[in-house]
Amino acid sequence: MSTDDTALWWARHRAAGPQRVPPASAHPTGMIRLVEPDASAVWLLPELPDNARPDVLDELGLPGVAVDQPNDTARVLAACLRCCWTEPSGPVWPAVPAPFDHVIGVFRGITGSRDERALHAAAMGAVRRLAGAGWVLFDEDTRVVRLGPRVASWSAAELSTLRELWRSLPAPPAGAA
Amino acid sequence: MSTVFDSALAELNERHRDEVLAAFAALEHGREPVPEAQLLALRDATVRRDLQRLLYRLGRTLVRAGSTHWTSGFRDDVTERLAAEGATAQSRMDRAVLVLVLVHSVAIPRSQGLVSGDSWTSAHPTSVDELTRYTQLPRGEIRPSLQRLRAAGLVQIAPPRGRSAVVDGPAYLPGPALHRLTKAARERLEHELILAAAPDSPLAAAIRARRPAPAPAPPPKAPAGQAEPAAPADETSTPERNEDT
Numbered sequence: 089m090s091t092d093d094t095a096l097w098w099a100r101h102r103a104a105g106p107q108r109v110p111p112a113s114a115h116p117t118g119m120i121r122l123v124e125p126d127a128s129a130v131w132l133l134p135e136l137p138d139n140a141r142p143d144v145l146d147e148l149g150l151p152g153v154a155v156d157q158p159n160d161t162a163r164v165l166a167a168c169l170r171c172c173w174t175e176p177s178g179p180v181w182p183a184v185p186a187p188f189d190h191v192i193g194v195f196r197g198i199t200g201s202r203d204e205r206a207l208h209a210a211a212m213g214a215v216r217r218l219a220g221a222g223w224v225l226f227d228e229d230t231r232v233v234r235l236g237p238r239v240a241s242w243s244a245a246e247l248s249t250l251r252e253l254w255r256s257l258p259a260p261p262a263g264a265a
Numbered sequence: 266m267s268t269v270f271d272s273a274l275a276e277l278n279e280r281h282r283d284e285v286l287a288a289f290a291a292l293e294h295g296r297e298p299v300p301e302a303q304l305l306a307l308r309d310a311t312v313r314r315d316l317q318r319l320l321y322r323l324g325r326t327l328v329r330a331g332s333t334h335w336t337s338g339f340r341d342d343v344t345e346r347l348a349a350e351g352a353t354a355q356s357r358m359d360r361a362v363l364v365l366v367l368v369h370s371v372a373i374p375r376s377q378g379l380v381s382g383d384s385w386t387s388a389h390p391t392s393v394d395e396l397t398r399y400t401q402l403p404r405g406e407i408r409p410s411l412q413r414l415r416a417a418g419l420v421q422i423a424p425p426r427g428r429s430a431v432v433d434g435p436a437y438l439p440g441p442a443l444h445r446l447t448k449a450a451r452e453r454l455e456h457e458l459i460l461a462a463a464p465d466s467p468l469a470a471a472i473r474a475r476r477p478a479p480a481p482a483p484p485p486k487a488p489a490g491q492a493e494p495a496a497p498a499d500e501t502s503t504p505e506r507n508e509d510t
Contacts, residue, residue, distance in 0.1 A: 094269060094322065094323075095321070095322055095323060095324035095340070095343060096324060096343060096346060096347075098269075098323040098324050098325075099323070099324030099325070099339055099340075099343045099346075099347055099352075100347065100352045102323075102324065102325070102339070103339070103347050103352050103353055103354060104352050104353060104354045105354060117268050117269050118268050118269035118270065134323075136270075136290075137270050137286060139283055139286045139287060139290070140270065140286040140287075140289050140290045140293075141290060141294075142290065142294040144286075144287055144290035144291065144294070145290065145291065145294055145295055147287075148287065148290075148291055148303070148304075150291055150295045150296075150297075150299065151295065151296045151297060152294060152295065152296055153294075153296055153416075153418060154296060154415075154416075154418070154421075155416070156412065156415065156416060217416060220354075220413065220416065221416070
């Protein structure tokens with residue numbers, strides 16, 4: 089792949105998030121290929137060296153991208169992880185789809201008492217934000233959530249923290265799919 | 266591991282390599298432009314060249330913000346390719362709302378002489394009231410658009426200024442991501458706005474005349490070279506051209 093093609097693939101990711109392509113099409117340099125469970129498509133995700141990752145911002149004391157409702161957004165991401173990552177000892181991608189109601193159930197469990205309508209509105213706002221950024225895939229018609237390709241960018245250290253978090257979260261209401 | 270990074274930084278010693286990677290992370294992931302005093306790879310022109318070479322390979326380029334800060338943006342040739350294939354996260358609606366904020370916060374104050382320079386950032390707030398009052402866009406869609414634009418750093422909420430916040434409701438400013446526009450991109454945006462807002466003006470005619478004929482030649486670099494020889498910000502765009510070959 090020419091250097092210009094590589095530059096373009098990295099730029100496409102920068103402009104529009106993780107790119108979903110037909111399985112045999114592109115092999116850009118330095119990008120991870122995440123195969124969809126049914127092998128119908130591949131997501132392309134940049135692979136950053138350890139000291140060029142977003143957590144470097146903390147070390148430098150620089151602000152990262154601002155997120156609306158950061159606490160609820162993080163809680164809903166945690167709830168999605170709890171519902172979709174059914175085997176936390178294994179890899180986080182591709183995990184399994186889960187009904188959004190299960191996610192709301194876990195979210196309710198960790199947010200404490202809140203008016204039901206406010207709870208649903210907060211969860212819906214958060215899951216849309218997360219879907220917009222590629223952290224989850226959310227089908228609004230079927231109300232099914234999956235983990236998004238961006239979760240594959242978590243490092244081994246981050247995943248082990250997340251496994252601990254996973255264990256501390258309440259289980260989804262019914263047996264997840 | 267990541268071969269793009271390895272090959273771009275192969276000739277550097279370990280310390281400089283770390284400096285370049287830290288600066289890369291600061292510019293690419295950070296919300297605001299970074300003061301050059303904070304990082305060696307921004308301060309030191311030699312190491313900055315290495316940073317620029319790395320960014321270039323990933324479709325990016327160094328962009329100067331003010332006289333002491335740096336950020337990163339898309340290479341102009343890459344922007345053109347992405348625009349041609351429609352690779353953008355923003356819908357038409359979101360782009361329309363962004364343009365309204367830019368018109369109110371930058372273009373109008375600039376035409377009144379209140380804003381100087383060619384930056385698309387501004388301290389002149391645009392109230393939501395102002396956005397909805399005259400617009401032809403569906404009103405119910407403006408707020409969700411503003412939310413998405415805010416998530417992308419393209420607009421930000423203006424800090425409340427006493428009574429005006431109470432009277433007009435929330436107000437918006439262009440967001441920090443607009444610092445990422447290269448000089449050519451800033452100019453293109455200005456020209457497009459002039460062409461859209463006053464297509465019959467002599468200024469619009471001049472812009473059209475300076476543009477290359479639409480058919481064969483893609484790069485719109487000609488007007489910049491013709492009109493303004495060696496503006497200071499151009500120092501960032503010269504080295505990257507050499508890297509390509």
